[in-house]
Structures are given as structure tokens and as C-alpha cells.
Amino acid sequence: MPSAAAPSPTLTDDLALALRLADAADAVAMQRFDAADLRVDTKPDRTHVTEADLATERAIREILDAERPGDAVLGEEYGSSGDTARRWVIDPIDGTHNYMRGIPIWATLIALTVDGVPQVGVVSQPALGRRWWAATGHGAWTTTATGDTRGIHVSGIDEVGAASISFQSIEQWDGMGLLPTLEKLARAVWRDRGYGDALPYMWLAEGRLELVAEFDVKEYDIAAIAPIVREAGGRFTAFDGSERLDAGSSLATNGILHDAFSGLLHDEDRAR
Structure with a gap:
């Protein structure tokens, strides 16, 4: 047999x-x-x-x-x-x-x-x-x-003005022509820092940050991070809102504020 x-x-x-x-x-x-x-x-x-x-x-x-x-x-x-x-x-x-x-x-x-x-x-x-x-x-x-x-879970912060965020690096945002957007975002939140690499995503999953945004990322930079953020109750998308890993950007939030942050980040696009 x-x-x-x-x-x-x-x-x-x-x-x-x-x-x-x-x-x-x-x-x-x-x-x-x-x-x-x-x-x-x-x-x-x-x-x-x-x-x-x-x-x-x-x-x-x-x-x-x-x-x-x-x-x-x-x-x-x-x-x-x-x-x-x-x-x-x-x-x-x-x-x-x-x-x-x-x-x-x-x-x-x-x-x-x-x-x-x-x-x-x-x-x-x-x-x-x-x-x-x-x-x-x-x-x-x-x-x-x-x-x-x-077990870990994202925060319940529901106001942009009370949020703590990580934007990774000024160079990334400048390379995308988005320094004005970053400045506006930084002024809108409680606290902003450029922590860098994978650690801020994990702090977000633990409820210590409400947003991490990054550009010029490859699939291997974010594939392991996405399920951790999502299973912790957050949202993980690209800057354009898609869930593709090859979109070249990442936008991780506590979920509650995802749409609000996305709106702030795309205001400059709509103004052009």
C-alpha cells in the first residue's frame, strides 16, 4: 500500500x-x-x-x-x-x-x-x-x-491629540516630499519620536505608541511585524491604504485612529 x-x-x-x-x-x-x-x-x-x-x-x-x-x-x-x-x-x-x-x-x-x-x-x-x-x-x-x-494589546487612545507616534527618520519623509506632512502630524499629536526599525512597531502592539509610519520598506522589513500588530488589535496597511507587503511603505496604528491618521497624512495630497 x-x-x-x-x-x-x-x-x-x-x-x-x-x-x-x-x-x-x-x-x-x-x-x-x-x-x-x-x-x-x-x-x-x-x-x-x-x-x-x-x-x-x-x-x-x-x-x-x-x-x-x-x-x-x-x-x-x-x-x-x-x-x-x-x-x-x-x-x-x-x-x-x-x-x-x-x-x-x-x-x-x-x-x-x-x-x-x-x-x-x-x-x-x-x-x-x-x-x-x-x-x-x-x-x-x-x-x-x-x-x-x-499577551499584548494596542492602546485605547482615541484622540489624535493624545497620541504618541514614531515616524522613523526625517530622511525617509524628505525623500518622499512629505516633510510638511510630517511637521503637521507632529504638531497634531501629543508626542513624536524617531525610534527606528522594528522596535516601535512592537511598542505600538504593546499599547505604548499609537502610530508608526515608514517609507522605503521591503517585504522582509514588515512581513513579521504585520501579524503581530493585527493580532494585538491594531491595523497595518501601506501608506496608500492597501494591505500589500510590496507597496514600499507601512502605516501601523492602534486601529481606532487609523482613519484619522490616514486623513492627516493625505491632506497634503488633496491640497496639491
């Missing part, structure tokens, strides 16, 4: 694997963090890559090759392999410039998308002793620096 086909993995299985991938990535990345002899090269797009970026992605891919050989993989450093509905999306070290300068605000981002929709996300920041994760229908969670696990 022919052997029965192996059952398809559930989201619970996939999330458990993603967490193990993060364990492996943490171990590799921390070996070289803040090393005086860290090797740093320049990629063709003139961005930096360290030996740790490459080694961390290789470690993740080795496990995926063994445990999910039929799945496609997209990674920042080694590109795309496979062409299936299920695709793992990896940024081995999000925040390479922080990593290479010994600043502990960097993360490994691991996501599983199904038909282009992110279903599992893990954001691991081992230098801070923090990790966040989610899977569709399973809620959003974090481990604290003391090792406790708890």
Missing part, C-alpha cells in the same frame, strides 16, 4: 518552528554582536552587510531546508528560493547599522506568508532580552527580559 501523505502543518506548528528559528538566529547573531573585529562589507545597493547578517540567515535557511523543504523562502541576504503559496520571509538582522555600532536595538524578523498574506510573525531582539510573536487567530505575545510571557 502507498504510504499516507504527511499532514500539512498547522499554524500552531508553524509558529512553534518560527520560534525555534528565532532561538537559532539569536545564538548566531549574539556571537558576533559588538565584536571589535566584526567584518562589514558593502552590498551593490551601497547598504552595509555584516558577517552576522549572512551567518544568521544561513542558520535559519538550514533549519527550513530540513523541516519545510517544500516551502519557498525570501531572505534579505540570499534572495528568493522556491515558488509556492507558503513562503518564509526573513530579515536576519533588521537594524544592521545599529548592530555594527554596538547599539542593541536590532532584531531578527521571521514570517510565514500564505498566498502573500502574513500569517505568522516573530520579532526577536536578543540584545534587549525581548521577543514578540503572533499567528493569525492566536493572539499576540511577548517575553519580557525576566522571561515572563504575556
Whole structure:
């Protein structure tokens, strides 16, 4: 008799694997963090890559090759392999410039998308002793620096004037011709800061911020973040309102204020 086909993995299985991938990535990345002899090269797009970026992605891919050989993989450093509905999306070290300068605000981002929709996300920041994760229908969670696990949820702030936001960097907004929009947004809210990279999204999911907006993002920058924000009760779209991961921008909010923020951000467009 022919052997029965192996059952398809559930989201619970996939999330458990993603967490193990993060364990492996943490171990590799921390070996070289803040090393005086860290090797740093320049990629063709003139961005930096360290030996740790490459080694961390290789470690993740080795496990995926063994445990999910039929799945496609997209990674920042080694590109795309496979062409299936299920695709793992990896940024081995999000925040390479922080990593290479010994600043502990960097993360490994691991996501599983199904038909282009992110279903599992893990954001691991081992230098801070923090990790966040989610899977569709399973809620959003974090481990604290003391090792406790708890569920997380976005804030209930419902007034723009009481909101705290992160705009990432002035350079991004200037490159889009949106500095006047950023200034107007900053004047409309209670507090604005440019925290950068994945961490402010996690603070939003924990209820500490109400908006994070970013431009010039790739799929591997945001695929792991989207399900965590959504499962924490927030909204995650592109600047144009679509939910595509390849739109080149991100607008994450506590959900309650999403339309209000979107209106503020697009007032300048309507005025032109």
C-alpha cells in the first residue's frame, strides 16, 4: 500500500518552528554582536552587510531546508528560493547599522506568508532580552527580559491629540516630499519620536505608541511585524491604504485612529 501523505502543518506548528528559528538566529547573531573585529562589507545597493547578517540567515535557511523543504523562502541576504503559496520571509538582522555600532536595538524578523498574506510573525531582539510573536487567530505575545510571557494589546487612545507616534527618520519623509506632512502630524499629536526599525512597531502592539509610519520598506522589513500588530488589535496597511507587503511603505496604528491618521497624512495630497 502507498504510504499516507504527511499532514500539512498547522499554524500552531508553524509558529512553534518560527520560534525555534528565532532561538537559532539569536545564538548566531549574539556571537558576533559588538565584536571589535566584526567584518562589514558593502552590498551593490551601497547598504552595509555584516558577517552576522549572512551567518544568521544561513542558520535559519538550514533549519527550513530540513523541516519545510517544500516551502519557498525570501531572505534579505540570499534572495528568493522556491515558488509556492507558503513562503518564509526573513530579515536576519533588521537594524544592521545599529548592530555594527554596538547599539542593541536590532532584531531578527521571521514570517510565514500564505498566498502573500502574513500569517505568522516573530520579532526577536536578543540584545534587549525581548521577543514578540503572533499567528493569525492566536493572539499576540511577548517575553519580557525576566522571561515572563504575556499577551499584548494596542492602546485605547482615541484622540489624535493624545497620541504618541514614531515616524522613523526625517530622511525617509524628505525623500518622499512629505516633510510638511510630517511637521503637521507632529504638531497634531501629543508626542513624536524617531525610534527606528522594528522596535516601535512592537511598542505600538504593546499599547505604548499609537502610530508608526515608514517609507522605503521591503517585504522582509514588515512581513513579521504585520501579524503581530493585527493580532494585538491594531491595523497595518501601506501608506496608500492597501494591505500589500510590496507597496514600499507601512502605516501601523492602534486601529481606532487609523482613519484619522490616514486623513492627516493625505491632506497634503488633496491640497496639491
